[in-house]
Amino acid sequence: MRIVVTFDTPYGGWDHPDHERQMATEVAAWTHDEPEMEYQVADALRERGHEVTLLGVQDDLQYLVRCLDEIRPDLVFNAVESFHGNPGLEYMVPGMLEAEGHRYTGSPPLALLISRNKAMSKKVLAYHGIRVPGFVTFRPGETRAVPDTLRFPLIVKPLLSDASAGIAQASVVQDETALTERVAMIHQRFDQPAIAEEFVQGRELYASVIGNGDALHILPITEMVFDKRRNRPEERIATRSAKWDEDYRGRKGIRNVFARPLARAVRERLAAICRTAVRALWLRDYARLDVRLAPDGELWVLEANANPFISYGHDMANAAEKAGMDYYQFIQRLADEAVARYGRA
Numbered sequence: 001m002r003i004v005v006t007f008d009t010p011y012g013g014w015d016h017p018d019h020e021r022q023m024a025t026e027v028a029a030w031t032h033d034e035p036e037m038e039y040q041v042a043d044a045l046r047e048r049g050h051e052v053t054l055l056g057v058q059d060d061l062q063y064l065v066r067c068l069d070e071i072r073p074d075l076v077f078n079a080v081e082s083f084h085g086n087p088g089l090e091y092m093v094p095g096m097l098e099a100e101g102h103r104y105t106g107s108p109p110l111a112l113l114i115s116r117n118k119a120m121s122k123k124v125l126a127y128h129g130i131r132v133p134g135f136v137t138f139r140p141g142e143t144r145a146v147p148d149t150l151r152f153p154l155i156v157k158p159l160l161s162d163a164s165a166g167i168a169q170a171s172v173v174q175d176e177t178a179l180t181e182r183v184a185m186i187h188q189r190f191d192q193p194a195i196a197e198e199f200v201q202g203r204e205l206y207a208s209v210i211g212n213g214d215a216l217h218i219l220p221i222t223e224m225v226f227d228k229r230r231n232r233p234e235e236r237i238a239t240r241s242a243k244w245d246e247d248y249r250g251r252k253g254i255r256n257v258f259a260r261p262l263a264r265a266v267r268e269r270l271a272a273i274c275r276t277a278v279r280a281l282w283l284r285d286y287a288r289l290d291v292r293l294a295p296d297g298e299l300w301v302l303e304a305n306a307n308p309f310i311s312y313g314h315d316m317a318n319a320a321e322k323a324g325m326d327y328y329q330f331i332q333r334l335a336d337e338a339v340a341r342y343g344r345a
């Protein structure tokens with residue numbers, strides 16, 4: 001197939017040859033430094049024999065429209081995670097792809113918008129009988145009482161961010177004073193509403209899914225585990241450091257592993273939750289759910305990621321590998337899902 005890989009780039013004015021050079025450099029250095037996700041995807045698609053063009057977008061949709069008009073790809077592999085440096089605008093590119101009639105991998109704008117909004121997605125999931133933590137949102141400039149139904153501790157997050165931006169140990173608050181302070185910090189630093197959710201204690205599970213409709217493949221569950229001696233229960237959260245800072249992870253004994261044994265009833269319930277969530281949130285081709293398993297066996301959905309991280313060696317690619325797909329097959333499979341979906345349409 002002729003495939004264009006679209007992705008966000010900070011380099012305004014970079015064209016295909018610039019990205020080709022950058023990709024060659026990064027792929028050559030792979031053993032000690034991870035290439036950007038889009039280069040890994042393009043590399044995998046080339047390995048699988050496709051004709052691949054790299055199309056980086058910073059803030060110029062017109063450029064993207066023109067290039068795609070010229071190339072006329074069979075499929076766009078959409079690896080865009082932000083537009084104009086703003087992750088909240090990631091939906092712009094699939095929006096344009098829809099408008100121009102291109103076939104592309106992954107979730108449509110609606111799914112990206114709903115699942116990015118941590119309040120909206122919880123409302124939709126709750127309607128479908130999925131347990132989600134109780135929450136309240138605070139828009140900048142708004143004073144709002146905490147509803148009586150919410151019980152401390154709460155965890156305060158930016159409403160629309162991802163990659164654990166703004167999530168630290170200080171996000172877990174025990175009283176109104178700490179809550180007000182943290183909300184103000186989110187408004188100021190992230191320039192967006194804050195959400196305060198009831199804190200759910202328990203195991204941190206990630207469920208990756210591939211596919212559409214009835215043919216949904218739920219990959220082996222992964223888990224972030226915390227050394228219990230070095231992290232108190234309320235400290236066992238995927239903060240920014242817990243996710244991305246290898247030294248910190250080492251010090252605190254934090255690892256991402258395949259999930260420790262799960263009761264059969266929990267596994268079945270989790271699979272049912274995935275199927276319902278994919279349908280309810282209009283997710284497409286692939287996604288990842290962040291879930292907490294409480295000590296009483298109850299599952300709580302924290303969020304659905306419509307555009308999960310798919311780099312080699314991270315949760316979703318690891319789960320795919322465990323299911324028998326090497327990285328190249330995994331990326332091919334995501335493309336296949338999109339092609340099959342359009343074929344059916």
Ligand SMILES: Nc1ncnc2c1ncn2[C@@H]1O[C@H](COP(=O)(O)OP(=O)(O)OP(=O)(O)O)[C@@H](O)[C@H]1O
Nearest residue numbers: 133161162163164165197198199200237238290303
């Ligand atoms: N209600 C909650 N109860 C307990 N822990 C929570 C809660 N909400 C968030 N967390 C912790 O904070 C982490 C990040 O929260 P969340 O997944 O909502 O944000 P994110 O920044 O969008 O993450 P991602 O990188 O997965 O997109 C969770 O993985 C979890 O460890």
Ligand SMILES: [Mg+2]
Nearest residue numbers: 164290302303
């Ligand atoms: Mg998350």
